[in-house]
Amino acid sequence: MYSQALNVKDEQASGPEDAAKLARFQGIIDREDKIEPRDWMPAAYRRTLVRQISQHAHSEVIGMQPEGAWITRAPSLRRKAALLAKVQDEAGHGLYLYAAAETMGVAREELYGQLLSGKAKYSSIFNYPTLSWADIGVIGWLVDGAAIMNQIPLCRCSFGPYARAMIRICKEESFHQRQGFEIMMTLSRGTPAQKAMAQDALDRWWWPSLMMFGPSDAASMHSADSTRWKIKRFSNDELRQKFVDATVPQGHYLGLTFPDPDLKLDEASGHWTFGAIDWDEFRRVLAGQGPCNAERLANRQKSEDDGAWVREAVAAFAAKRRAQAATAQPQAAE
Numbered sequence: 377m378y379s380q381a382l383n384v385k386d387e388q389a390s391g392p393e394d395a396a397k398l399a400r401f402q403g404i405i406d407r408e409d410k411i412e413p414r415d416w417m418p419a420a421y422r423r424t425l426v427r428q429i430s431q432h433a434h435s436e437v438i439g440m441q442p443e444g445a446w447i448t449r450a451p452s453l454r455r456k457a458a459l460l461a462k463v464q465d466e467a468g469h470g471l472y473l474y475a476a477a478e479t480m481g482v483a484r485e486e487l488y489g490q491l492l493s494g495k496a497k498y499s500s501i502f503n504y505p506t507l508s509w510a511d512i513g514v515i516g517w518l519v520d521g522a523a524i525m526n527q528i529p530l531c532r533c534s535f536g537p538y539a540r541a542m543i544r545i546c547k548e549e550s551f552h553q554r555q556g557f558e559i560m561m562t563l564s565r566g567t568p569a570q571k572a573m574a575q576d577a578l579d580r581w582w583w584p585s586l587m588m589f590g591p592s593d594a595a596s597m598h599s600a601d602s603t604r605w606k607i608k609r610f611s612n613d614e615l616r617q618k619f620v621d622a623t624v625p626q627g628h629y630l631g632l633t634f635p636d637p638d639l640k641l642d643e644a645s646g647h648w649t650f651g652a653i654d655w656d657e658f659r660r661v662l663a664g665q666g667p668c669n670a671e672r673l674a675n676r677q678k679s680e681d682d683g684a685w686v687r688e689a690v691a692a693f694a695a696k697r698r699a700q701a702a703t704a705q706p707q708a709a710e
């Protein structure tokens with residue numbers, strides 16, 4: 377697989393992309409077949425996928441922190457077991473996604489480096505703090521709900537390894553969403569203090585959840601290419617609207633209100649219209665100035681440093697096994 381990926385790189389390095397290759401490539405996409413790592417692809421397609429898949433992987437890994445902070449404080453053994461499983465799933469999603477990015481010939485260490493240096497983005501949503509147990513419910517309900525809305529279409533993405541990784545990820549995200557909604561149901565049917573906690577969490581997480589879908593279509597610089605290449609099947613605004621339409625009735629079912637005075641059902645279209653998103657806040661968070669950006673990256677750096685000895689030990693062990701195998705083989709042949 378690695379040599380296939382190198383072939384892709386070599387081909388890209390060998391000169392301008394000719395029209396015949398581009399036509400073949402776009403033909404595969406237009407027929408709804410998959411582009412595989414061994415196939416020729418334009419450099420820009422590869423760049424976009426490495427960018428998106430690795431940022432997605434970073435989001436899963438950084439996304440473990442806000443919820444991980446509540447594992448020791450979960451209110452019951454049942455809640456603790458479910459939360460632990462969810463956070464472990466997120467580590468697994470990160471691994472599938474880094475592996476999908478690696479099929480394009482980029483080293484995982486390079487991608488980690490981009491995250492730690494602040495060069496690569498991860499989802500804006502994980503730069504907000506989890507202040508109460510209700511935040512764990514809201515993350516499952518809204519954050520995983522938004523993630524599913526965005527990720528189900530990615531199961532049909534044109535790049536095979538990404539599409540296949542997304543199928544399993546989406547199955548697990550669906551469990552995550554349900555466990556979050558169930559926490560919200562319990563809290564909103566609980567004591568007045570529990571219901572107030574659920575409402576406060578919704579108030580704080582609603583707008584950041586809408587920002588997860590990315591800038592408005594007019595400001596989305598990658599959408600045109602990604603749509604042509606069938607990486608994106610729906611625009612940022614389309615997915616945001618689908619999410620609002622699906623989620624508002626759920627919130628009303630919980631007996632909660634949304635922190636948006638402009639939210640109303642447009643009877644003619646059947647869609648919920650909503651107020652203006654604070655794009656300045658979005659841009660600040662992306663620029664590293666959200667409430668928790670520094671903390672998230674510092675924690676990630678600490679894990680990287682603390683794990684260095686494990687990586688060294690694993691590499692030394694693997695080298696020893698290789699050396700043993702090399703000396704053992706001639707004897708076995710005698």
Ligand code: BYC
Pocket residue numbers: 427428431432433435436439440466497498499500501519520523524526587588589590591595596597598599602612662
């Ligand atoms: N946060 O041209 P655009 C999860 C960036 S994890 C940060 O529209 P594109 C979960 C964008 O990257 C959820 N950055 O871009 C885990 C680009 O910057 P660069 C993560 C954002 O790629 C644990 C620039 O803004 N999901 O599910 O066409 C627990 C311009 O945007 C954001 C994924 O990663 C943002 N919210 O569309 C629970 C899904 N939005 O790269 C849950 C895969 C935009 O030029 N990714 N940017 O520096 C995608 O579907 C697309 O990349 C996006 C953006 C829709 C996010």
